[in-house]
Amino acid sequence: MGKYFQEDIETASRETIEQWQNDGLLDVVKRVYENVPFYRKKMEAAGVTPDDIKSVEDLPKLPFLTKDDLRDAYPYDLLAIPLKDCVRIQSTSGTTGKRVVDFYTHADIDKWGNGCARAIAAAGGTSEDVCHVSYGYGLFTGGPGLNDGSHKVGCLTLPMSSGNTDRQLQFMMDLGSTILCCTPSYASYLAESIHERGIQDQIKLKAGIFGAEAWSEEMRHDIEEKLGIKAYDIYGLTEIEGPGVAFECEAQDGMHICEDYFLPEIVDPDTLEPVPDGQIGELVFTSFAKEAFPLIRYRTKDITYITREKCKCGRTHARIHRLMGRSDDMLIIKGVNVYPSQIEEVLIKQGMPANYQLIVDRVNNSDTMEVLVDMTPEMFSDTIGAIEVKEKEIVAALKSMLGIYAKVKLVEPKSITRSEGKAVRVIDKRKI
Numbered sequence: 001m002g003k004y005f006q007e008d009i010e011t012a013s014r015e016t017i018e019q020w021q022n023d024g025l026l027d028v029v030k031r032v033y034e035n036v037p038f039y040r041k042k043m044e045a046a047g048v049t050p051d052d053i054k055s056v057e058d059l060p061k062l063p064f065l066t067k068d069d070l071r072d073a074y075p076y077d078l079l080a081i082p083l084k085d086c087v088r089i090q091s092t093s094g095t096t097g098k099r100v101v102d103f104y105t106h107a108d109i110d111k112w113g114n115g116c117a118r119a120i121a122a123a124g125g126t127s128e129d130v131c132h133v134s135y136g137y138g139l140f141t142g143g144p145g146l147n148d149g150s151h152k153v154g155c156l157t158l159p160m161s162s163g164n165t166d167r168q169l170q171f172m173m174d175l176g177s178t179i180l181c182c183t184p185s186y187a188s189y190l191a192e193s194i195h196e197r198g199i200q201d202q203i204k205l206k207a208g209i210f211g212a213e214a215w216s217e218e219m220r221h222d223i224e225e226k227l228g229i230k231a232y233d234i235y236g237l238t239e240i241e242g243p244g245v246a247f248e249c250e251a252q253d254g255m256h257i258c259e260d261y262f263l264p265e266i267v268d269p270d271t272l273e274p275v276p277d278g279q280i281g282e283l284v285f286t287s288f289a290k291e292a293f294p295l296i297r298y299r300t301k302d303i304t305y306i307t308r309e310k311c312k313c314g315r316t317h318a319r320i321h322r323l324m325g326r327s328d329d330m331l332i333i334k335g336v337n338v339y340p341s342q343i344e345e346v347l348i349k350q351g352m353p354a355n356y357q358l359i360v361d362r363v364n365n366s367d368t369m370e371v372l373v374d375m376t377p378e379m380f381s382d383t384i385g386a387i388e389v390k391e392k393e394i395v396a397a398l399k400s401m402l403g404i405y406a407k408v409k410l411v412e413p414k415s416i417t418r419s420e421g422k423a424v425r426v427i428d429k430r431k432i
């Protein structure tokens with residue numbers, strides 16, 4: 001299972017995991033109540049004190065925390081330890097409003113590295129591997145997180161960061177990269193560039209660790225086929241830590257949450273009541289093992305479901321299913337809920353490249369949706385008639401998946417900007 005498989009932790013019994021989480025919850029509630037006035041006020045407003053929390057069963061008594069709370073508390077008001085004991089800051093990639101920051105002690109960084117190392121090991125990584133990290137480095141957590149994980153596993157680490165595709169491919173060939181870490185949209189772009197240059201035989205990749213944005217099962221198959229690798233999903237968010245909060249194993253059947261650090265819940269996003277395992281809802285985390293910036297019942301807005309059944313790989317930590325997207329990414333078009341990942345699924349099934357853009361507008365009081373898709377170079381040389389036929393096929397497939405009409409336009413290859421990080425798929429003119 002790879003050198004960094006932490007067997008005693010990752011295959012612990014459910015009773016042991018529950019014990020860690022009970023102890024962790026009691027400890028963190030006490031810590032924040034005593035040290036973080038922001039939390040104490042929130043708990044007092046909810047009429048709850050640490051004495052009311054005796055086990056994980058009491059979790060619903062605690063108030064939720066939202067991104068707005070984090071913005072209100074920016075930058076220092078949620079710190080649970082003196083600033084002098086923190087050694088690192090990371091921040092969200094958000095482009096609007098106040099940024100959200102996360103603080104780390106040495107121990108927090110060590111645990112974060114463990115999560116990423118587990119992810120690399122679960123993808124088959126060992127000290128024999130060359131781990132090519134093309135997530136951005138800097139305030140974004142992707143690069144630093146996978147970098148630490150790669151060191152822990154003992155891989156030769158290539159801190160490429162994002163962008164400069166020519167240089168990425170040159171290093172990939174020269175150094176024989178075997179594991180690629182980047183967003184799925186950038187992996188797709190790299191795969192396309194490798195094919196265009198005809199350099200497939202010089203690429204030694206065997207696995208990819210892709211996350212930071214929603215992607216479909218169809219996109220996974222497409223990347224796996226084009227790069228000749230196994231593609232693994234990895235999940236995380238800055239507020240909780242960064243990548244490695246949850247990761248896929250060889251079974252590729254959901255992402256194992258590092259339950260020795262995080263306590264997950266799934267709640268109904270409308271009623272905020274917990275829902276049973278297997279039911280779709282919003283993912284909520286309590287990061288009880290964090291020293292500097294522990295969060296209690298943080299609403300991620302990410303939509304998924306959870307299973308606690310033992311996985312085929314032997315790991316016992318709960319799994320979250322591939323994310324459908326964020327509740328705030330969900331578009332309501334003509335009253336229908338649409339996730340961009342559903343459009344992606346249809347396009348790939350129709351043999352189209354995964355590079356697309358949705359333009360949503362309101363004309364004469366009615367919502368409209370237009371899907372722009374890059375053509376493949378082969379299609380570009382087709383007759384106009386053949387392109388129109390393909391557009392009609394995609395319109396029909398979207399209608400059958402979503403139940404609404406979307407205009408479809410195939411555009412010249414590469415006219416839609418390729419993403420080197422998180423792809424921007426939606427332009428919602430109703431909000432402009």
Ligand code: DLL
Pocket residue numbers: 092093094135141142210211212213214215233234235236237238239242243244300302323325326
């Ligand atoms: O995206 C951390 C990360 C880096 C995860 C590298 C995986 C790999 P943020 O920029 O704070 O952090 O964005 C977090 O991205 O709430 C999800 O909505 C989305 N996201 C992250 N991973 C996945 C995934 C990083 N595997 C937000 N599938 C999260 C779908 C994902 N969405």
